[in-house]
Amino acid sequence: MQQQDSLRLRPSAEVRFAEELAALKAADQGRKPPGWALSAKAVRSFILGDSRFSIRRKFFGDDALVERALVALMSEQGLMLVGEPGTAKSMLSELLAAAISGTSMLVVQGSTGVTEDHVRYGWNYALLIAEGPSQRALVPSPVMEAMRLGRIVRIEELTRCPPEIQDVLISILSEKVMAVPELGEAASVYAAPGFSIIGTANLRDRGVHEMSSALKRRFNFETVVPLADPNLEMELIRQELDKRLGQAAISVTFPDEVTDLLVTTFQDLRRGQTRDHVPLSKPSAVMSTAEAVNIAHAAALEAAYLGDGTVGGAHIGRQLQGVIVKDNAEDVKKVRAYLDHIVKERARRSRVWSDFMGSVNALKGGS
Template sequence: MTARHTDAAGKRRPAPPRAAPAADVDAAGVAPDRSDAVGPGAAPAQLRPPAEERWAAELEALAAADAASGAEIPAGWRLSPRSVRAFIVGDEDLGVTRKFYGDDPLVDRAVVTLLGRQGLMLVGEPGTAKSMLSELLSAAVSGASTLTIQGSAGTTEDHIRYSWNYALLIAEGPTRRALVPSPVYQAMESGRLVRFEEITRCPPEIQDTLVSVLSEKQLMVPELGDGFRVSAAPGFNVIATANLRDRGVHEMSAALKRRFNFETVRPVSDRAFEAELISRALDAELGPERAPMSPQVLDVLVTAFADLRTGTTASGAPVKRPEAVMSTAEAVNVGVAASMSARYFGDGTVRAADVARQLVGVALKGEDEDARRMRFYVDSVVRERARSSAAWKEFLSASQDLWG
């Protein structure tokens, strides 16, 4: 019989594989290896393989280095804490690339948290690579990043604890064979990390299912008899993420907060560094399909996003911030769309006009006020810059056609 789960609407659906991939990962700073499978019998190429597959060679190199040096590896972990850190921030000597561009001490604190009893809570604005960091930590610590729960209004207790194959339940009663383990259940049994994305999107009573799991490190299954429980194996822990924009949607209880260490992942503030990150991300995302983008056009893209994200220009002039998320990840999305537009509908080179046209999809999310704020930005800031820059002049012309 086929095991079954409940979906976000509460309907029964076929169960996913034991480890379902995360639905969304922040784009900032991603630099995946691109190697398509070819040849008879080869597996089809994936749009986005999990971290442990994309960087399998680096993980093997780090494991070999741990073995050669006799590094201490915590119980249940695949790598030593130093190698986990190196996997995320890079190690030139071992040929390990940097994957997370941000606060390195934050990475250190995150690794230390996972060594203890507390769960790790990554909070921050949307698009700051929280999900990517949780994926990288899971891949390095557990060798698997796909034990994931996606938080939403439709998340139920079954998604966190366990559910049942109802055909087997009717035929056999509550047995181990009829039980369908959740990602948390699987992580506890195998001593691995489990990721809980967007935890504050879940109702408080669903969030609090984690309280006993984090404090007692046990999961009771009363249907299988008195005292039946799953005890967490060494290596088990929880990494959760929450957007600051969601604060107040569903507040976490004090009891649950006490069982997490909170770390804030902040946006990139250095505009030159952000331009470098966006360029690397475009190379990784598009590879040979990327249309050329001049430094002047890239500067327009980075500067427009930075102005609208911070509410001020580099010279200190005030800007009305839109409600839409203007993160580095969204800037990458605009860059990708502008490159595709230039390749298939333009002359093959990304222009500032392409950036302006694709910016509409980010800045307009159904908020009329955001359109007024964009018109103010174009009429005041962009118009002034267009007097001395050909790229900004082109951006202004395209924006006027869009924003009126």
């Protein structure tokens, strides 16, 4: 049974942005690569925003990367998005697939448990036994569907797949055909125009199954890095927060100074130096924008449900704890040093920073 869209916690991109995609399509006069639902320019507008159609920006930071990704998808090769966790690799692949193919639902979730059935095809065993191999008994993988329909298939966390699965992709990307020996040559599936693969891989996972150089050659690699511009990161956090709180019909006061504290802390610890170039020890914890958004959201929920509706430095401090402690005890020491050497000074001049310092200290049972 089809689940109603409104009941899904997170509908797919083509559903969430159906209006935007329809508006772009209606006005689209740009050049469409074969098999694409929209022109490359319209896809770019969808992802980077376009005020003419009141389309808001979805991916922040590196516009040139998005353009290179579009070119990669027009080419013979696949697109491989690599980077630290939480840098919007999956989000970008979903948006690209939704805009280019009209669906982002052809996905293989990479893991050590992925088998050939997931990237080639499997069988409905009841039918197979009853009738022998037939088209009816064949269960296509998302990759096979994408080839047949000329769509984009996304392979999440590709480096977690076993090497033999990665090898299957090599032949698909080079030959653009998938044979079904059980059904004879006529049953081979040839990739229709528009077919491509977007893989994502987390740099921290690499090495689990290092990609072979043969597969690497068949992908255009793009590295997605955390947002370096604090103003863009603030804008993104605000936008994401408004969206999440709006969906739950929650309203809070979230002062700019508090967002600034959150972004400053993340950027300092992520880079291992403050804005004034004071060096610090970098924690190993993932300090991505996605984590910052989660902290802002949790802080807002706490303020709304357990406080007076105004988010302060103390809320951020309490939530930060969860991000840091998750990884290791060494990190706690590094954050303590950050508090002692950097935050203390800021706390002298600002209430928001002193509340922040107080709550991080209290949680760690420190001074």
